[in-house]
Amino acid sequence: MPSQGSEKSPILVIGMGVIGLTTxxxxxxASHKVHILATQIPSSPLDPTYCSSAAGAHHLxxxxxxxxxxxxxxxRTFEVMMKEEAEEGKASAILRLTQREFYGTEGEKHIELFxxxxxxxxxxxxxxxxFAKHAVSFTSLTMDTTPYLHKLLAxxxxxxxxxxxxxxxxxxxxxxxxxxxxxxxxxxxxxNCTGIGSLxxxxxxxxxxxxxxxxxxxxxxxWIKEGxxxxxxxxxxxxxxxxxxxxxxxxxxxxxxxxxxxxxxxxCKDPRPETAEDIKRRALLLFPELCPPHLRPSTFNPFPSTTxxxxxxxxxxxxxxxxxxxxxxxxxxxxxxxxDDLAASLPSSTASGQVKIPVVHNYGxxxxxxxxxxxxxxxxVRIVQEL
Ligand SMILES: Cc1cc2nc3c(=O)[nH]c(=O)nc-3n(C[C@H](O)[C@H](O)[C@H](O)COP(=O)(O)OP(=O)(O)OC[C@H]3O[C@@H](n4cnc5c(N)ncnc54)[C@H](O)[C@@H]3O)c2cc1C
Numbered sequence: 001m002p003s004q005g006s007e008k009s010p011i012l013v014i015g016m017g018v019i020g021l022t023t024x025x026x027x028x029x030a031s032h033k034v035h036i037l038a039t040q041i042p043s044s045p046l047d048p049t050y051c052s053s054a055a056g057a058h059h060l061x062x063x064x065x066x067x068x069x070x071x072x073x074x075x076r077t078f079e080v081m082m083k084e085e086a087e088e089g090k091a092s093a094i095l096r097l098t099q100r101e102f103y104g105t106e107g108e109k110h111i112e113l114f115x116x117x118x119x120x121x122x123x124x125x126x127x128x129x130x131f132a133k134h135a136v137s138f139t140s141l142t143m144d145t146t147p148y149l150h151k152l153l154a155x156x157x158x159x160x161x162x163x164x165x166x167x168x169x170x171x172x173x174x175x176x177x178x179x180x181x182x183x184x185x186x187x188x189x190x191x192n193c194t195g196i197g198s199l200x201x202x203x204x205x206x207x208x209x210x211x212x213x214x215x216x217x218x219x220x221x222x223w224i225k226e227g228x229x230x231x232x233x234x235x236x237x238x239x240x241x242x243x244x245x246x247x248x249x250x251x252x253x254x255x256x257x258x259x260x261x262x263x264x265x266x267x268c269k270d271p272r273p274e275t276a277e278d279i280k281r282r283a284l285l286l287f288p289e290l291c292p293p294h295l296r297p298s299t300f301n302p303f304p305s306t307t308x309x310x311x312x313x314x315x316x317x318x319x320x321x322x323x324x325x326x327x328x329x330x331x332x333x334x335x336x337x338x339x340d341d342l343a344a345s346l347p348s349s350t351a352s353g354q355v356k357i358p359v360v361h362n363y364g365x366x367x368x369x370x371x372x373x374x375x376x377x378x379x380x381v382r383i384v385q386e387l
Contacts, residue, residue, distance in 0.1 A: 012187050014038065014176055017050065021036075021156060036162075042149035048326045053146050053325075054145075055369070056145075056216065059081065059370070065113075070372065073372035074372050081374070093143060101137070103231050104131050120136065131285065170201065172203045176190060188384070192360070206363075209329070214259065214367070215259065221318055224287065227248060245260060271324055277312055360380055
């Protein structure tokens with residue numbers, strides 16, 4: 001690894017979402033020196049542009065059967081998180097649970113990847129609820145997003161990582177160099193983990209990046225212990241995440257996320273009341289037991305009976321908050337590769353003239369950043385080792 005004098009060349013990582021943090025942890029574990037620059041960090045207030053804290057989040061791959069790379073990234077992340085859950089228990093901020101996937105459209109089936117997950121089963125036709133044409137179940141994982149981000153940040157600093165919490169976004173990759181200490185050697189690389197920020201970050205300016213707005217409702221429902229999803233319409237369309245999806249994501253903390261929406265190109269930061277009503281209605285159909293036990297009508301039928309119509313207002317007393325996030329989508333999908341080197345004059349006193357700094361991109365994860373995070377982080381380490 002090149003370095004000047006006795007000081008190690010740092011790697012600058014831009015972004016402190018789940019992608020920037022997992023990438024930085026793996027780089028430190030591979031003996032690199034890492035400094036992160038970011039405007040939003042795990043203690044920042046919830047904001048749609050800080051997608052990692054707004055997410056559900058469950059491990060539920062969208063990888064098409066022929067997409068070897070995405071399958072590998074998702075499966076590797078599953079393996080890492082399963083181990084974390086087994087070793088750390090409550091401190092992992094991960095919940096291991098039974099996941100049931102329902103498909104409401106004739107001909108729609110589960111992806112092949114699910115068949116490799118623990119306890120995989122196809123639900124018998126006679127056991128399907130009226131709204132489903134097909135269903136599978138398996139063991140999966142959900143993440144308590146903010147606690148998990150805090151855990152990653154604590155691990156990052158314990159491994160010797162440093163960071164700057166910026167007051168304003170960097171205008172460009174080049175401007176990141178202004179944040180190096182004056183005595184710092186030339187950075188070994190810059191890793192771009194800015195998510196939706198890559199749309200406007202100078203030197204990247206990726207105009208194929210766009211938001212896929214997602215709105216969810218966070219409930220306090222610790223009695224819910226199973227994850228469920230209903231997919232209506234085709235999942236693997238051009239975006240790889242098509243159709244309407246209703247999901248129930250219980251977290252270890254007892255919070256339950258119900259969702260969701262996918263609104264391409266929609267920058268509305270505020271939760272829409274009519275969307276929240278629709279989410280509650282869909283969620284109650286898929287999981288009537290969301291209704292608090294003491295509010296259940298005498299005619300209440302547990303799942304899979306769907307003959308009852310439960311009022312969405314039954315959930316109102318357990319609503320903790322409404323959340324909106326902008327999934328960082330990209331035409332052509334995830335960008336995980338070495339980009340053009342950055343030609344820059346270092347403000348540092350130890351380097352003179354123009355330097356070329358390798359840039360590695362890790363952005364555009366859309367609705368799948370949590371479930372492929374560790375796989376992507378390890379891919380970045382592999383790219384950096386080859387510089
Ligand atoms: C409702 C919803 C549900 C979701 N559910 C799931 C799920 O179940 N499973 C799953 O895997 N994924 C899910 N996702 C998607 C997932 O949240 C994202 O793919 C992931 O969070 C992207 O992480 P990131 O680190 O790239 O981006 P972010 O978390 O947005 O982080 C970007 C970072 O870059 C920084 N930054 C950006 N621009 C600049 C700049 N110019 N200067 C300095 N810093 C900058 C930001 O401050 C921030 O620190 C969901 C998303 C939403 C909205």
